[in-house]
Amino acid sequence: MAGGVGLLPVLYYRLLAAAYHHGDMSQAYPLMRGAAPLLVALASAPLLGERLHWRQDLAIALICGGVLTLTILRGASAGADSAANRAARRRATLYALLNAAVIAAYTMLDGVGVRRAGAPAGYAMWLFVLTAALLLASSGRRAELPAYARAHARLLLLGGAGTLAAYGLALWAMTQAPVAAVAALRETAILFAAAIAALLLRERLAPGRLLAIGLIACGAIVMRLG
Template identity: 60%
Template sequence: MAPSVVAIVLCGALLHAGWNALVKKGRDPFLSSVLVASGAGLISLPLLPFLAQPAAASWPYALASTIIHYAYYGLLAAAYRHGDMSHAYPLMRGSAPLLVALASVPLLGEHLSLTQYAAVACISGGIFGLWFATRAAGAGDEDASSRPRSSAYALLNALVIAAYTLVDGLGVRASTAPAAYVMWLHVLSAIGLLAWCLLRCARELRDYARQFWKVAILGGAGTLGAYGLALWAMTVAPLAAVAALRETSILFAALIAKFFLAERIGSKRAFAIAAIAAGAVLMRLA
């Protein structure tokens, strides 16, 4: 990867960790997720007329990804409802790169170098190490009985993340217009989630939005920027390599969890974070 691509992917990782923290901190993670998706859609909508539009070949991928993202937001909210961010986030983000790396070779014909495979393993291993350290320490206010449910939702979401990573990697390459492709994804996701809430909990969503409208603005900008930067990077670098480097968001998530969510970080988690950083260096040198 070129240094500029590495920097852009890391910036997207920081944005991703930030908007996840907003969802976790909110009173209702699902409604916070809806606000984040809606904010991204509202930001995207007025910009779309000024952008080159995605090629027709990319629309099946965009529609498939939109459906997958509905599952993503639901599982994300469920994982955070039943567990701490420091427990669920590493599990979700740590499993996905391995799944992407395994699937991209037969599906996309991509071949990673031994160094890149080592980087994927190092980053993912560090993230899992962070998760196990969190479990051993019993960090946060998470109740032990709720941890299995959080783990189950997080693992399911890892499959979802791997699925939309592969679908969007193909879609953005076929689109010839990465920015518009990403913005249409957020507009379509917002429409579906808002329609669901208007049918099921319109008053609750209205009251929640009045109180937490800043989540829509900050989270919407964060998720739009994070995913847009990642998809752009996928047009100039291997999917598995981008997906793995993007998982360094756990470095930023750990700091945000400590200072924003008041979670503790001990020596075991520090070693796990160091492993992730080493994996990022390997990916840079590959």
């Protein structure tokens, strides 16, 4: 299991880069993050033996529907693109869907692994160390890393600490609740991104985006009530 847990995040980063290479982040990211919890919800019953309450099923559908709505809106706004751009978007969509399957797989593996380990913080630390080692081993630009790290030390420390804390909290939540419910609730982070965009960056939220945000918020409320 340890090898799979370490290799899947590496595959995730590779597919993420491929999706962003061929398409916009606003297209690929909501698609992969919205489809992954649906896959986890479908697979968690036969593979993990977790049965969800119907309210939790509804909450997952609302959250994933809101996230996927962002992708639909992005596709509709790009309807007049050239044939080359449409082909690139199709490739980005393919990579994003493949990555959704990878996210679902490592989410369920993490749920099993952290429960067996009994120590979310320790499990997260070892997972990050293993993933970093595998990424370095598979990178062809290792010689550039020291200079890059020195130039962006503050950003690396802040980003690393934030990522570790967020992932550690998600792992701890998987020891307290069904994996599918945690996987869906994790995507409500888009609500905070929207709030930052509107309040700090003064970006205008179109009606379609407000609808997507509303679906995600309703899903989070239903999940809490369930």
